[in-house]
Amino acid sequence: MAASCKKRGSGAVGKAVHPCHRSLRCRNEVACLTQAEKLLALTPSIVACLDSTGDSDDTALALRVLENILPLLEENALGPTAHAIAPKLRLHFDSESDTVRQLSICLFQFVMGFVTGAEEKKMKEQVWESLLPLVFHLHDQKQNVAKAAQEALYFAGWFLKWRKLRELALTAEPWDISKCLLERKRKKTKDFLHQTEVYLQSPQEMLRRDAVRFMGLIGQHVDEPRTTEYIRQALEGPRQDASPLVSSSVTEALLMLEQRRQRSRLSLQWLLPRAWRRRRSTPSRDLQKPREDQ
Incomplete structure (x- = not known):
């Protein structure tokens, strides 16, 4: 499909574009832009949907929409939005719906890559809080969730600049990662x-x-x-x-x-x-004081 599109485009080079075609293309671009602007305007409402752990279908839809509109945000709004979403996503790591579990973990990994500057320091605490739940979900009964947890742990190791975590994430062994996490x-x-x-x-x-x-x-x-x-x-x-x-x-x-x-x-x-014997064998300070000349 991509090859065929490229071939058609190359054949049109140098040829005049019909005014009707140009007008139609412009209208399509405006329509797409308008749709994107509408979605961006709805971002706070969509994020608010993550506060509830009730309807899994609504939550799954909100997660899918956020995954698509986050890259459209301006850079100055992207970091704060990603940081605000992170704790809401952790609420859904343990959802009864395996679809919601997978989407929330994948989106959490996604937002780690969007945080920079001052927001990165704030995000680190959110990442630390997510590690143990992700470790547990390495043994999730749904393989797609377990795989998402493994990839998120690897990416967290990159985000935290913790090479040992990245290495252990490749093995997907919860016991070894748990011990390493507790020691760290x-x-x-x-x-x-x-x-x-x-x-x-x-x-x-x-x-x-x-x-x-x-x-x-x-x-x-x-x-x-x-x-x-x-x-x-x-x-x-x-x-x-x-x-x-x-x-x-x-x-x-x-x-x-x-x-x-x-x-x-x-x-x-x-x-x-031993301590008692050591204390008894140590002369009293009073006894060690030299007598003053009378």
Whole structure:
């Protein structure tokens, strides 16, 4: 088709264009421009459609329209619009509709490429917030969603200038990426914990299993007893999961938490006597003071 269009165009070089044809072409161009302007004017309304997680058909339509009109925005409006859309897109990563899940993840990757300058720094936080949900969706039951999540993770690695993430995204292995993510952003451990809790209730078995495993991994990286206890309580519900895959993962995670608790207790029992002996063997400062001449 493209070749045939090119051939026709080349044959018309040097020939006069009929005034009627020129007029028709101009009217078509004006019509297209007018349509584009109308869509641009509707951009805020279309973006507002993403606030609702109700009608999946409406959401899918809004996502498709945004994908087409974002490149038409002026440069000074493109960055802020892309940044404003990003958190709304994350709401739909876990939609019941696989079409909405795929479109929202693809558009999230799309908007990362539109952000520059001052908006890029703001967008980085949105990208960090999206990483763990994308990791979970590497095991999405719909292959097209899993593929979209993998590509978005690779692009996020490029956006964040994080080569290790790009390399791991090529393997599409959630466990390895989860460990890398936790090691890179330990200060966000509690945020990761709250994000993971959502997936304990996922209708997808593999996502629930991965959430349980990641909570166990978090438990291996924190030293706060309160956080460990929070994880243990959060896993009590999935312990009764109908899926043997999930319930066995809970048992494994709880076992790892208990082993870590026992190791911490033994370490404390070993360190306290040493500290006490060291304290007793150190002469008191008062005893070390030389006596003043009477």
